[in-house]
Amino acid sequence: MRLVIAHCAVRYSGRLVAYLPPATRVLMIKADGSVLIHNDGGSYKPLNWMMAPCQLAVSEPDEGARERGVTELWTVQNQKTDDRLEIEVVEVFSDVQQELGHDPGLVKDGVEAHLQELLAEQIALLGNGHTLVRREYPTAIGPVDILARDSAGGSVAVEIKRRGEIDGVEQLTRYLELLNRDPLLRPVRGVFAAQEIKPQARVLAEDRGIRCVVLDYDAMRGVDDADSRLF
Amino acid sequence: MRLVIAHCAVRYSGRLVAYLPPATRVLMIKADGSVLIHNDGGSYKPLNWMMAPCQLAVSEPDEGARERGVTELWTVQNQKTDDRLEIEVVEVFSDVQQELGHDPGLVKDGVEAHLQELLAEQIALLGNGHTLVRREYPTAIGPVDILARDSAGGSVAVEIKRRGEIDGVEQLTRYLELLNRDPLLRPVRGVFAAQEIKPQARVLAEDRGIRCVVLDYDAMRGVDDADSRLF
DNA sequence: TCGTTAATATCGTTG
DNA sequence: CAACGATGTTAACGA
Structure with missing residues (x-):
């Protein structure tokens, strides 16, 4: 589990095309490779995400991006479909990594x-x-x-x-x-x-x-x- | 936005009753008071959560909880319904706080x-x-x-x-x-x-x-x- | 505010 | 694996 707080812009393409303008957000990278992008409100649904199986690759931004202040380009590519998430990272405020281990999961009653x-x-x-x-x-x-x-x-x-x-x-x-x-x-x-x-x-x-x-x-x-x- | 990585157990009661056995998880506390509990896999849906409007209160665990190693009891109470989340925190591995500011939101195409x-x-x-x-x-x-x-x-x-x-x-x-x-x-x-x-x-x-x-x-x-x- | 409909729905169960 | 129903569905849009 890796938790990054960063100023970033995000583009998703796959079943639809969607774009998140630059702002400060939380990037959650899970052990299975999935990525969630959360803001500071709303409900439990992230602004954007990529589900497993997928792979995160970090690369240098091109010149146009660099002019917009982008320091890193994160590309999250789904391994089965052509779903893709591109995260343009401008500034990183926090970056924490921690092993969580296995989760026993939820027990429900009342359904x-x-x-x-x-x-x-x-x-x-x-x-x-x-x-x-x-x-x-x-x-x-x-x-x-x-x-x-x-x-x-x-x-x-x-x-x-x-x-x-x-x-x-x-x-x-x-x-x-x-x-x-x-x-x-x-x-x-x-x-x-x-x-x-x-x-x-x-x-x-x-x-x-x-x-x-x-x-x-x-x-x-x-x-x-x-x-x-x-x- | 506050991000805590902690060993914890969680009990939810409201529309249903549910319990999460002790494990290491991410606790995301958003600016509007909402709380998400994530593990290191699965999709974007948290293991458990509380949506706004709600309030988080931290208190001392009772003796029984202290014997199980609980150091803090977090109670998240919905302000309109009787939904309630009780988080028994055993150990905190990381605790980060950061102001995110307003988010311009997602622009979609293809729906x-x-x-x-x-x-x-x-x-x-x-x-x-x-x-x-x-x-x-x-x-x-x-x-x-x-x-x-x-x-x-x-x-x-x-x-x-x-x-x-x-x-x-x-x-x-x-x-x-x-x-x-x-x-x-x-x-x-x-x-x-x-x-x-x-x-x-x-x-x-x-x-x-x-x-x-x-x-x-x-x-x-x-x-x-x-x-x-x-x- | 309430009601209706869509969603990158997600998630479990079943055939 | 596909399909179907439930979900603490959530989110967007009108009346």
Whole structure:
């Protein structure tokens, strides 16, 4: 890992062409050769970058560049594609290098898979008498999150999202169209279940006869065995 | 901008709960208070982060943490939500601070907007005799990228993507449903135009009577006046 | 501010 | 390897 703070201009060409006018920025060169160029604000996305596999070469600037104050030209070339980053370094304010070693990586909790697991266990949240048929019920265009039966024995297909948006309703609609061709399941009702359902998604769902259910993750997890949690 | 290289463990809680076991990493603290935690590989996405507005507070570790070798506890708290990052710092290897100043930002060329611009200029790529009605043709659910007429005077709605995936077909389908309610336009045919069209998207589009057109950006740009390019 | 759409998206999982 | 869905997506652009 090498961290450089420098006044520089950057040109990228590859899937698109982009240019960063001269300014002071952070250049992060990782062990795998990848380069990130950060400014002093915004979110985690760099202004520009080159991902591995790639190689950094330092060369002398040509005369035109030297007249603009450029002292070094860094060229980062992707080894598989023709993506290329050219960094014109004007002045280096700081240059630090350090071995970081291997990183054990991130452990996560609280994603959609967990919601699905909890709803499968607590399927009565959809209504009294509901029973689980199976999770990830397969169809020709992909698995439905949950297939269940209501108290009257009718089929219920459930699409689960953390945030319910219009795409999720479209997805469930495609599943329902397919499932309703199966004489053993027909008629299949749809349930759109999410921690949060956007107004537009709710309107579309209800317009198509799909029921919306808002899930309370904390409450569902509270019902769940406390020992099974990661932290 | 402050760059710290330190051995540390990190816990995040907010929209999810996540934990980073102890290892040596880069901590980037930006002028707006945001914090990024990077390791020595992967892509531009940090292992963990906190975005502005947030505040960093340094405190003494409790006894349990001190026994694990923690020398400082950094707490980064989001000021609007209850997102929180806790960094247990064990050892600091490097700590650099530098004023970066304002960044003029990135200038881009070659994104979807340019594809749309070029296709509007070269509308005959859809077939001889096609004429442009307008770009960004407004509908109740958002603007259609391009509305055109074919040689017979029939309406053609075009959705443009760099990469054509299933979502784009759904999007165009929604537009077509609406446009076909307009007696002045009806019947409206659909064209899905992209630099690259995924097989599933093509199958869905053609199943719905939508024509797929693959665009060659470089060729289209080559036809375009070379002077109009940014770089 | 909210909502929608694009992105050099990135990232994990699956076939 | 390709394709698909989720992401603490982020970022840009309008209404």
